[in-house]
Amino acid sequence: MDILINSNSKEALFQQIKEQIKQQIFSGELKEGDALPSMRLLAKDLKVSVITTKRAYEDLEKEGYLISAVGKGTFVAGQQPHVLKEWQIRELENELEKVVQEGKRLGLTKADLFERITIYFEEEL
Structure with missing residues (x-):
């Protein structure tokens, strides 16, 4: 999963992450059932706070794009x-x-x- 953070953007970091994940779902790059990196791993890779990745994942889950299973991880939800x-x-x-x-x-x-x-x-x- 490729996510690029623009630290010069006026858009919040969590929003940049969220939008790029959505785009990857829309484009079919991420498909139903695909596992996403853990919040900690993504935060480390992007050099951002875990709180930032947590907010992005939680928002996407609330919007129905992702599902989380305790102890298993976060996955792309099934979209009709x-x-x-x-x-x-x-x-x-x-x-x-x-x-x-x-x-x-x-x-x-x-x-x-x-x-x-x-x-x-x-x-x-």
């Missing part, structure tokens, strides 16, 4: 395809909310935002 898609859509909506708020802050109109979205949507990736 439609549930996984709903999670991905919710994540996208959260990002869109941030974009709209920033657009409003900059004084952009709805038409300005739609124009920019259209350009990116039609762009070849």
